[in-house]
Amino acid sequence: MKNRVGLKPITNLSLVDKVEISITEYIKSNKLEVGDTIPKEMEFAESLGVSRTVVREALTRLRTIGIIDSKKHKGMVLSQPDFIENFEKIMETNLVGDDTLKDIFELRLIMEMGMVDLLFARKTDEDIEELSKIVDDMEKGKPESHIFSLKNEVAFHGKLYEMSGNKTLHRLQNILLPVFQYVHNHKLDDAKTYMYKKKFVTHRELLNYLKEGNKEKFRKGLARHLEPHFDRVLKDVEF
Amino acid sequence: MKNRVGLKPITNLSLVDKVEISITEYIKSNKLEVGDTIPKEMEFAESLGVSRTVVREALTRLRTIGIIDSKKHKGMVLSQPDFIENFEKIMETNLVGDDTLKDIFELRLIMEMGMVDLLFARKTDEDIEELSKIVDDMEKGKPESHIFSLKNEVAFHGKLYEMSGNKTLHRLQNILLPVFQYVHNHKLDDAKTYMYKKKFVTHRELLNYLKEGNKEKFRKGLARHLEPHFDRVLKDVEF
């Protein structure tokens, strides 16, 4: 669209758009909190001078992003929005572009490296014990197997996230992990063999650093553990 | 809900729920990609044996999470979903609970500590130069000011995120920062004074570590720089 003097593009919001804005403004300006009820569909329709259809569609949007919850008789209730839920849906559709996929792949590396401080601050003896069992189980499997075991990875790293004490982080990771696997398997063909070219820091070693309480060793070990992945994203290969 | 033998929880899905599932299944099983068109409302309605209204509501949901885009004459087109957009909307409503808020506060610390490796791998001389200018400008301000300057913080740390080369991370941070500020100002009352009790690593020092290319010094410096925040979340104070 060309810009000509004196001709501003008219904002072409649909009725539903306007109603959606009105309702969110209503929520914000009245400082409503989770659990509060908002007017019923017909009341909104009358107050705003639009049909119930339009109000319903606007409410559907708000319901979709999770900020309201509707019950048959009760009406609409403000609810605790859960941004991870939609994130999950989006991921399932396989519509996310490769560039974003790469970003997310990196995000996992970032989060895992970044949570080390919280991990050390919050780990308990019970956590360590549980993690020990996980590593024990891992080593009971075929010791020479070069097969990249998803289950073991999830168990070990998932536990780390749990130990960080940040539930949102943990849930985020649970969604990101499949993405991570997908990229690993489909986009980075030679990753499996590549993984074992270098000397690799094992889960056992990481566990030991954690036991010792040596944060810096753990951090460096984790970096080495993830190094194949880091190398891949940093090579800037076609993705 | 407890699990008892022979008693499966009855799936009480609404019609719209089912239709939504049908449509997403349709997209997935046909391996449709961004830009592909999907059947029109009436076609879905006829094929699924439901009213157009129900189809519309299901489509509204998909439109809301951003996986389809509808044009008046053209019909529905699959589009690149943008999960950050909804995240933004949710944050604006101020409905997120304190526990999640705290998680997000931590998430910022996690991401910033975790991106150091990518930062050092991808920083360019131009980046360093730009960052230098930012620090110069910061120091031109009142040098003794204890006022926590949002603008400066955004400029400096935002630049770091940009340098990491991960656009998704950068966008995420742009949304998280207000949250971070909000928590900092409203939930952690004594944070401002607390911030200066300890010896503090300045932006200038961080910049120098970055210039030297000393990753470990930078990492430790950044940890010190963020230490007041870390201390706060680790104290487990009432939030």
Next chain:
DNA sequence: TTACATGATATGTTATACATAATACAAACT
């Protein structure tokens, strides 16, 4: 008091009609 019946209420669903915007194509003009 408990259990059941009943009605009121608000969302869920259907059906129909019309409004609006985008497209394609024909008609008109230079």
Next chain:
DNA sequence: AGTTTGTATTATGTATAACATATCATGTAA
């Protein structure tokens, strides 16, 4: 020819009315 302008078509957007269904509150009988 090539460009603009009108017009029919089409699919989404909006309005209205009616009925279905689940839930709550009240009242009534055991």
